[in-house]
Amino acid sequence: MVVALVVVSVGGCQWPRDANGTLDRVREGTIKVGVAHHSPWTIANDSRNPDQAPGGVETVLVQRLADSLGARVQWVPGGEAELMAALSERSLDLVVAGLDAESPWEQKVALTTDYLTTDMVVAIPAGAPTDIAGKRVLVREGSAEAALLSDEDATAVPVSEVPERPDGAAVLPNWLVNAAGLTDSGTHLSSTDHVMAVPPGENAWQSTVERFLLELDPDEVHRLLLDNHRAGA
Template sequence: MVVALVVVAAGGCQWPRDADGTADRVRDGTIRVGVANNPPWTVVDGGGAGREPGGVEVELVRRLADSLGARVQWVPGGEAELMAALSERGLDLVVAGLDAESPWEQDVALTTDYLTTDEAVAVPAGEPVDTGTHLAGLDHVMAVPPGENAWQSTVERFLLELDEDEVRRLLDTHRAGT
């Protein structure tokens, strides 16, 4: 009886839901994306007004926007100010080369990781990472406003569908500066 009541009650609900309707607003609209400089993940050129950022995550956000029929409004800034704006819902997404051990996880929602990279030292330029001393693996994530569960699910679904080899090629390209 209780199970049937829960099923009937949940039948009329859209799950997951956003507190502020971000997923519905950005579809065919605008995604407000905070971007902090952290090459090769995100590259913000402070030299020219109106210049588009670059980097691996910037390319991924462009692809996400394309999949939603949306355009991107880039908001460059420092990581701390962008996370404050995200937690207050002034932004829809922050990309800054974040990893799952981000100190911001108490203030914002972090996506599931989309790529794990190795951190190493003593690696000559152009050599594979496995020739150096392995420090740790970093699980790369993006940040969304807290409570925007449908939006977070949309972003995570996009990230989980990425081809890891393609993301690694993007990373190699941006590391090489091309």
Template sequence: MASTAVARRRGWTRIVVVALVVLSAGGCQWPRDADGTLDRVRDGTIRVGVAHNPPWTIVEGDGREPGGVEVVLARRLADSLGARVQWVPGGEAELMAGLSERGLDLVVAGLDARSPWAQDVALTTDYLTTDEVVAVPGGEPVDTGTHLSGLDHVVAVPPGENAWQSTVERFLLDLDDDEVRRLLDTHRAGA
């Protein structure tokens, strides 16, 4: 009987501890950013690294603003936060170093979830899956029905910026897949 009473007391103790944790967490902002990225970019500036990888990202190198599917999405994200975008063009390795050192807030580069950078930066949940298929040469691409693999498209954020990453992921996951595919078709066509 003594062991039953001890077990009940431990059970109640666990319930009380969990309740206290939940109640105390209610006053805390969760998730949190290690360096306050979300608070800084909201109504401010998002520093977006962009590497050339058409049709996802198009960097001309002649001083013009970049283009491509993910550039459009980064602009929309900024608009949703009342922020402006500061574009930082560069090579993927250079941009990922800048992201991990917190010199950038976001990198768009046509990345997929199998990116080798996943150990250095934080990758978002995939927002779109595209199939790589065997096609025949010619005018219009013809799907032969042979699918090689699927690519899960992601963007990169600084590690430890959990509130920022959650905000970016919510934005991406709220996107309409058909709209993103239309953007993709438009940028593939060079429009």
């Protein structure tokens, strides 16, 4: 009899559960989404046109999530720090800002499981030797990868922007290598696991967001990244 009562009790509970009922509130309602500029993942509103929806890959994904829930999106632009503070206080339901799993905000908010991993790689012309030791490699100035090239015995050539189609070796995100007319040398300098952020304790809502993200086709996300890049994002 005791066992039966426990089973009924557990079976009558929704699990996972939200501390503040976020999932029930946003379904067929409004999702308040904070968005900080981090192109091409997020592109903040033009201050001269505040009613314009933000752009970027993650804003497209959020709109698809909202559509799947029959919800509308209320975009809240701002700096990453202020948006995370609002999220921790549950004034927002979601924050997108090109975040990675190593975000320092994980102590204050809940980060989703990573939905895509991107690598910064040394790309080379087709047929060139894959060993980059001694090679000059174009790399965006001020980037972490500029320093990492020395560990590969390569010479970093800092530039403000890596050309659209480099003539020689260059550091590029893996999703851009083929479009740049180059091939992956096999030297990967860094990786980023991409996540979104939700309020702490909203477990049913977080589970719903994660389920949506994990069902994404990585190739489709790569296509969105290329579309944004080609549009000059």
